[in-house]
Amino acid sequence: MYIKKITGTNAFVPYGAPVGPYRGRTAKDEGTLGGSGLIVKIETDTGLIGWGEGRRGRFETDPNTILAGDHVGDIEKTHDKLVQAGINMGAISGIEMALWDLIGKQADLPIYHL
Numbered sequence: 001m002y003i004k005k006i007t008g009t010n011a012f013v014p015y016g017a018p019v020g021p022y023r024g025r026t027a028k029d030e031g032t033l034g035g036s037g038l039i040v041k042i043e044t045d046t047g048l049i050g051w052g053e054g055r056r057g058r059f060e061t062d063p064n065t066i067l068a069g070d071h072v073g074d075i076e077k078t079h080d081k082l083v084q085a086g087i088n089m090g091a092i093s094g095i096e097m098a099l100w101d102l103i104g105k106q107a108d109l110p111i112y113h114l
Helices: 063-067 077-083 089-106
Strands: 003-014 034-044 049-054
Touching: 003 063, 003 089, 034 077, 034 089, 049 089, 063 077, 077 089
Parallel strands: none
Antiparallel strands: 003 034, 034 049
8 A cells, every 4th residue: 555645734723712822841831822743634545544643734745756666564664754854843744643444454453453
């Protein structure tokens, strides 16, 4: 099973009262009014789709030019290629999560069994 296409979608979830403004570990005195992330979708040559979520909302470099045609099970190689391309660790985590999702779907197992 090989990577055909990777897309990332920015997501923002506002914190309404009584949750917001939330004062988490990264917030200053004013707190935050929502959480953001990157939803990653990986499509494969077999038609399976894997989903992941990363901490940051964008790719610095298009991951398709780096990973298209690579095997989904080669996660360490994928990680190294993304780091060398300068993609942030938050976005990399979303790609890695989507790859594990694909491996679990192909094996018909939940990820925690892999």
